[in-house]
Amino acid sequence: MTNINSSIPIALIGAGRIGKIHAGNASRNPALNLKYIVDGYQLARDDVTAATGAEEASLAQVFADDSIKGIIIASSTDTHADLIEQGARAGKIIFCEKPVDLDLSRVDQCLKTVEENSVPLLVGFNRRYDPHFSALHRRLKNGEIGTIEQIVITSRDPSPPPAEYIAVSGGIFRDMTIHDFDMARWLLDSKIISIQATGSCMVDPAIGEQGDIDTAIIVLKTESGAICSIINSRRAVYGYDQRIEAFGSKGLLQVANVTEDQVSAITPQGMTGPRIGNFFLERYAAAYEQEMNHFADVLKGTATPLTTGHDGRQALALAEAALRSLKTGKTIFL
Amino acid sequence: MTNINSSIPIALIGAGRIGKIHAGNASRNPALNLKYIVDGYQLARDDVTAATGAEEASLAQVFADDSIKGIIIASSTDTHADLIEQGARAGKIIFCEKPVDLDLSRVDQCLKTVEENSVPLLVGFNRRYDPHFSALHRRLKNGEIGTIEQIVITSRDPSPPPAEYIAVSGGIFRDMTIHDFDMARWLLDSKIISIQATGSCMVDPAIGEQGDIDTAIIVLKTESGAICSIINSRRAVYGYDQRIEAFGSKGLLQVANVTEDQVSAITPQGMTGPRIGNFFLERYAAAYEQEMNHFADVLKGTATPLTTGHDGRQALALAEAALRSLKTGKTIFL
Amino acid sequence: MTNINSSIPIALIGAGRIGKIHAGNASRNPALNLKYIVDGYQLARDDVTAATGAEEASLAQVFADDSIKGIIIASSTDTHADLIEQGARAGKIIFCEKPVDLDLSRVDQCLKTVEENSVPLLVGFNRRYDPHFSALHRRLKNGEIGTIEQIVITSRDPSPPPAEYIAVSGGIFRDMTIHDFDMARWLLDSKIISIQATGSCMVDPAIGEQGDIDTAIIVLKTESGAICSIINSRRAVYGYDQRIEAFGSKGLLQVANVTEDQVSAITPQGMTGPRIGNFFLERYAAAYEQEMNHFADVLKGTATPLTTGHDGRQALALAEAALRSLKTGKTIFL
């Protein structure tokens, strides 16, 4: 139901798992016209062009075509910073999957280029667009529970990634906890002044062999005195465990897991509720849709990015500090 | 993301509240091509044509256009039977909102015409397409709770319709309970042999003045001995209350209400969970989408209607029996 | 911790399952002095005297001993009316397990004797003393949900009694539903004017062979227009299912089952909550204690019975009407 005349032409770079999600949401959004798909793998590209009616194109074509107002970068992490810089120089409005880069100085350099070219950059911290976490954020802002004193973020993946992914992931803090760091920053709304991290390898020895951990608890403290605990595991056999609890001077707010349906059974073994969703593509389906709607608003000029390059940079800085704390056993003061 | 070449051209008749929902779902379904919209009200039609890219058309155009394979009838109840018959004679595959008609003999006549013309007819009992109730149905079929012995359907609207609607509604049993009768028939899976109804007017005296009721409990019994209670009210101040409980020889299955989000608060007043959705357009959004997907399958010839004209007829027959029970104080044996 | 000097001497007649519960609660209540136990079975009596320090006695002793102010009748149903009459003539304050008798005219005769002797009679409708149902009743009285429009009582036993018990039980309505009739009367707080019953035998053919049913749904209507549905089964494999839902013009109140503990598990199969209690001795432990506290207050003269002989009579009358409705298929107007 796209109105061809008024919709904004954009291009997608990277047509893998998350790229396909963005392609679907972009093609269903009447304000957007997904014109080009760029991907090295013929097969992935063909899938997405068939489903969306977009044309395949090269990077050069995308950057050279002045009708293309925005680009969605969903390619591999090591290409993000380069593509952002090229996009910025070509004057495109950019939506880039997190992280900007695994190296903080490279991120800073890249953000400088973005700033010099004055293009809006939206970094894909999808959880901020989730309706459940959005509702929590709104209620915190409304002062429903008074002063925020403690936040507990439970964030567990259903199963660990393969060892080869671990090797290029930048480690659990940069790869997985980075989402929780962004969520903590967003909800706490007070400068984080210190961080402590405790970790171990309990899930998969192959992760430990790479010098990484799979089980962690991180504690952040803000200028206001609020304390936040992030509970991470690379493997929750029962599904993708994504909960947040905010405690304040006037009460408690809790975001429960999203379940597959509303059907429960009661048998001699007890009450059995529905299962929780499997992984992020299912759990955050609505968030990805909202994120694309927000990107459309940014393209239309009616919104500025909710999740900026600066947010990406700060979350990465927390990941690096967590790593230093883990290695030294010391609280890192920021 | 419609693939224009292979999608099936269809027309929508009636562009009111529910018509717009169907228009949206049809236009998002890649297998369908919503070509025409027919509606007496210019304004409603314009809305939908603008949103979907469909053209406005007259009834005559729709029936005369051989490229149109299917029609969606979402106009007022009194036009349903006529339009079904015209559609059937024109060889269209039909999706008609419930009810076929408020009069049982008119329904029978209409279904005869459908049969003579051998066109598939899908009657819009949307709840069978709801993922939560579908999951319940599937689990009952799988024998998870053994023999079905009792079913309790709680079905309460958020607020009563205006008196002028009541006047043409056919009464609560034909208008509102008809969905619950269909659900009971589907879940019980044994011939219903008797029905008892108890009712009163507690919500709005204007409803009583029209000879109708707004508060009712109906009890059905099947050949197998299973007993079903339907709990109806025209006004639940807390929202659209749609729950089902199935009790069997091996346990209990419960479908809870769908909530707006997963956020709860705990304050000195207790734990406050999220609100339940307001009304059927929100509660059954996924069901309407699934229903349209199913209609697409019927159009493609890969499925036969899950909810047929016969289902519509039988639910109406139960509504009439309930009315007789209410008036006579007797159990009606079917 | 009984203060011997001020506690009130009482006797227990019948030291079976429920008699033992009452003996325990009486002996732990500092206002009561359980002096005598009467029971035909030496063994049962010995158990209770050992546990409580009470003496064994004959009926004659109990009635002749003027120091005995109150008696608890927990013997078999067929002895209740006689013992109440003897107790009343002896001037004892009486706590009798339900029912007074299975025959309505015998109940009326018995209550006449009680009235003539002006002794308080407390009939053991234990559920009114349950803290959860008490809270519901209090909140309904406080008008929290406005005018009561519908009540749904779910009341399922964990397993059917043996056939020999069925034979002397008076049937499901007099034996089991009688508790629900009392609860309905208490909560509805408006004269019940009609009743309809639907039943079948689905659990145990031996029950059907005795002319009884094991699965039933009963619908009551009050003068105010409120409608109540009672959902009964003799067998819920998952435990003793005791829930009530009250629906009114301002909202809904729900009493959930009481669970064994607060521990839940989440596994790949879903969330599994705690089990519900097995049967009435566990589920209503607090209710039995409160009931005995209330009896102590009646003995002290600071309260009149919350559950009277009249309540017992009215619940039995509803049971008889339900039976007539079941047999005739007609609504019975009271």
Next chain:
Amino acid sequence: MTNINSSIPIALIGAGRIGKIHAGNASRNPALNLKYIVDGYQLARDDVTAATGAEEASLAQVFADDSIKGIIIASSTDTHADLIEQGARAGKIIFCEKPVDLDLSRVDQCLKTVEENSVPLLVGFNRRYDPHFSALHRRLKNGEIGTIEQIVITSRDPSPPPAEYIAVSGGIFRDMTIHDFDMARWLLDSKIISIQATGSCMVDPAIGEQGDIDTAIIVLKTESGAICSIINSRRAVYGYDQRIEAFGSKGLLQVANVTEDQVSAITPQGMTGPRIGNFFLERYAAAYEQEMNHFADVLKGTATPLTTGHDGRQALALAEAALRSLKTGKTIFL
């Protein structure tokens, strides 16, 4: 219902708030004969003697009376170690409220005396006797969730104690968190090797003025690699928040708060569940009863203390380590 002949004579020292709870449970336990109450305040002592039938006595009388087999120490913290030592020398079996002392070396000295006199010492870590946490512990031992990887203990008091109490409390870790340290030790079942603490004063500036904190998150790590987070606050406006979550290789176990009843309301504002209990006397009523039953078993010689002086010592050692971590910003390795 005490059997005077076989019950074991004991004495209670300290008849304040918690002393009264123990007096009540002891007098209701048929195996115990609460003979003496020792308390400096006439009024408190009179209350308890009146309620239980115990006699008032001096400390000297209690220690000199050879018939007294056990003592319950519920006096102020600064008297615990002395009374334990006197009791041990007099050969009494001892139940002492936590902590043994606020000073670790004093605790060690006291435990040495206990050991030399070979008397059983039960330290009042009441939470281990709670049926909900006991069920969690049992299910963890049964391997229901496989290897324990993470534990999150949420433990928040309803309101902060007065400043004068804070002054003698030993600080939040020794006074409040000590219960959570014991729970962590019990559930983790692997040697704790490191501890980190983060804290702030957000609830009451008067607490900060005393050099104490009221908001804290502590992280423990065990030899096995398991990590535990303790979430503490001195003030949860919604009541006494006592929850535990255990995460393992096969799933998750959660202990929810205990609610006042099972009644929920649904109104236009959402679903409102029941309130959680106010404070430890209500929340742990069943635990105190079980604890006394266990002490009776220790007195009878059929059990050894579940919560020993060593447990008290180790929890205190964790409190001291937490304090050092808080002050230095370092992980403390044990």
